[in-house]
Amino acid sequence: MSLIKSISGIRGTIGGKAGEGLNPLDTVKFVSAYATYIKSNKTDNSNAIVVGRDARISGKMMEQLVIGTLMGMGFDVVNIGLATTPTTELAVAMEGAAGGIILTASHNPRQWNALKLLDSNGEFLSAKAGEEILTIAEKEDFHYAEVDQLGKVTEKDYTDKHIQAVLELALVDVEAIKAADFEVSIDCVNSVGGIVIPKLLKALGVRKVNELYCTPDGNFPHNPEPLPEHLQDIANMMKTTSSDVGFVVDPDVDRLAIICENGDMFGEEYTLVAVADYILSHTKGNTVSNLSSSRALRDVTHKHGCEYYAAAVGEVNVTTKMKEVGAVIGGEGNGGVIYPASHYGRDSLVGIALFLTHLANEKKTVSELRAGYPQYYMGKQKVELTPNIDVDKLLEAVKEKYSQYEITDIDGVKIDFPDKWVHLRKSNTEPIIRVYSEAHTQEEAMQIGGEVMNVIKELAR
The missing domain is CATH 3.40.120.10 (Alpha-D-Glucose-1,6-Bisphosphate, subunit A, domain 3)
Known part of the structure; x- marks a missing residue:
C-alpha cells in the first residue's frame, strides 16, 4: 500500500491500514485539513467547495467521504459528479466557489486515487499552501461545524458548460x-x-x-x-x-x-x-x-x-x-x-x-x-546512488563540470548543449537522480544522457 503526501495533493492506493493507503480515515483527515486552510484564508463570502471525480472504481466511495467531511466542516458542496479535471477547474471559477477538490489519480492504475486541491481561481494550490495543509493535517487541529451550521449539497452537471x-x-x-x-x-x-x-x-x-x-x-x-x-x-x-x-x-x-x-x-x-x-x-x-x-x-x-x-x-x-x-x-x-x-x-x-x-x-x-516540426527524440534514465551521497552537492559539482554550457538550475540542473540537452532531477523519495535527455536521434539522446550519468558516477566516488 502507498500513500504519497505532497504539496500538490494526496495520492495513494485504496485499502490497507490507516496511514498506509488512501483509506477513509486518511481521506477525512486531509479533506478536513484542506477545509481548515480554505476557511482561514478566504477573502470573500463564498462558502462553497466544488467536488468532481473521474470514473475510477473507488470514486463513488471517495466522493461520499469528501462531501460528508466538507459538510461537517460547514461548507456547502457543489457536486458535479463525473467530470474532468479541467471541467472541475472551470466550475470553481464559474460558481465563484472558495475552492475545489478533484478525485482522480490521473494516469495512475485503477487501485490508485487522489485528492487534487484547488484554490478559488480553480487552479492548483501554491507550494506554500500545500505545505500549510500538510502541517494542519499532521496536527489534526480541526474544528467541525455545529448541527445548525452543517453544509448543504447541490448537484450540477458542468460538462455542457x-x-x-x-x-x-x-x-x-x-x-x-x-x-x-x-x-x-x-x-x-x-x-x-x-x-x-x-x-x-x-x-x-x-x-x-x-x-x-x-x-x-x-x-x-x-x-x-x-x-x-x-x-x-x-x-x-x-x-x-x-x-x-x-x-x-x-x-x-x-x-x-x-x-x-x-x-x-x-x-x-x-x-x-x-x-x-x-x-x-x-x-x-x-x-x-x-x-x-x-x-x-x-x-x-x-x-x-x-x-x-x-x-x-x-x-x-x-x-x-x-x-x-x-x-x-x-x-x-x-x-x-x-x-x-x-x-x-x-x-x-x-x-x-x-x-x-x-x-x-x-x-x-x-x-x-x-x-513539419523540428525532429527530437527523448531519453529517460536514472542513476542510483548510495543513501549517504549528498545529491545537492553532487549536482553542484555537475554544474561546475559543464559550466561552459548554458545551465538552468531552477529545478535540478539542466545543461543545454548547442543541439541537445540533459536535465538532472533528484528524487524526493529515493537516492536516485533522474536523467532526461533530448537530441535529434534516439541514439544521440541516450548517448549524451549516458555520458552525463558516467560523470555523475565518477563524481560520486
Whole structure:
C-alpha cells in the first residue's frame, strides 16, 4: 500500500491500514485539513467547495467521504459528479466557489486515487499552501461545524458548460472543422473522457467518431498513461478505419496524445508544439513549458518571432511562470495544453478543439503536419546512488563540470548543449537522480544522457 503526501495533493492506493493507503480515515483527515486552510484564508463570502471525480472504481466511495467531511466542516458542496479535471477547474471559477477538490489519480492504475486541491481561481494550490495543509493535517487541529451550521449539497452537471466555453474561444473555428469533414477515433480509457469527448467532437462538427473504451466504469483496459506502448489498440483502429486523426486522453482528461492517420504516434511532446504553432500564428506572445519538455516548443516559438521561457517541473510552476511572462500558450510535454484564454489548467478539450482547427486550416494529414516540426527524440534514465551521497552537492559539482554550457538550475540542473540537452532531477523519495535527455536521434539522446550519468558516477566516488 502507498500513500504519497505532497504539496500538490494526496495520492495513494485504496485499502490497507490507516496511514498506509488512501483509506477513509486518511481521506477525512486531509479533506478536513484542506477545509481548515480554505476557511482561514478566504477573502470573500463564498462558502462553497466544488467536488468532481473521474470514473475510477473507488470514486463513488471517495466522493461520499469528501462531501460528508466538507459538510461537517460547514461548507456547502457543489457536486458535479463525473467530470474532468479541467471541467472541475472551470466550475470553481464559474460558481465563484472558495475552492475545489478533484478525485482522480490521473494516469495512475485503477487501485490508485487522489485528492487534487484547488484554490478559488480553480487552479492548483501554491507550494506554500500545500505545505500549510500538510502541517494542519499532521496536527489534526480541526474544528467541525455545529448541527445548525452543517453544509448543504447541490448537484450540477458542468460538462455542457465546459464544451460551450471551448466552442466560444475565438481561435476555435467550428465552421472550418465542419468543412474539413473529419473522421476521428478516440480512446478514453473507460473514464470521464468517454462522456465528454464524443459530445465535444459532435459539437465541433466532426462527421464521424469511432469510440474505443468510452464506457465510464473505471475498468481501464490498458495502462491509463497515454504512452505509445499502451496505445496499440487505437493505433490498429486507425489502420482499419478511414480516420483522419486519433485522440487519447488519460482518466481525468488533462493529458492529450494524438495518433496520425496511419497509426503512428504524433508524440505527446508535440501536442503542445502543434497547438502553440497554431496559436502563435494568430496571437504573438511568449510561451512556457517545463525544463523536461521538448526543445521543439522553443524552436517553434522563435520561428514566430516570440520568446520561450522554461519553468520548474509541475503544473503550478508552469502556470506561475506563464502569468509572470504573460504567455499566450504553455504547458507540459506530457500532452498538457494550458491556454490562458480559457483558463490556467491543462485541458484536453481545449487541445482537441485548437488542434482540429489547426489541422483544418493547414489542409494536411496529421503525419504531414508532424513532419513539419523540428525532429527530437527523448531519453529517460536514472542513476542510483548510495543513501549517504549528498545529491545537492553532487549536482553542484555537475554544474561546475559543464559550466561552459548554458545551465538552468531552477529545478535540478539542466545543461543545454548547442543541439541537445540533459536535465538532472533528484528524487524526493529515493537516492536516485533522474536523467532526461533530448537530441535529434534516439541514439544521440541516450548517448549524451549516458555520458552525463558516467560523470555523475565518477563524481560520486
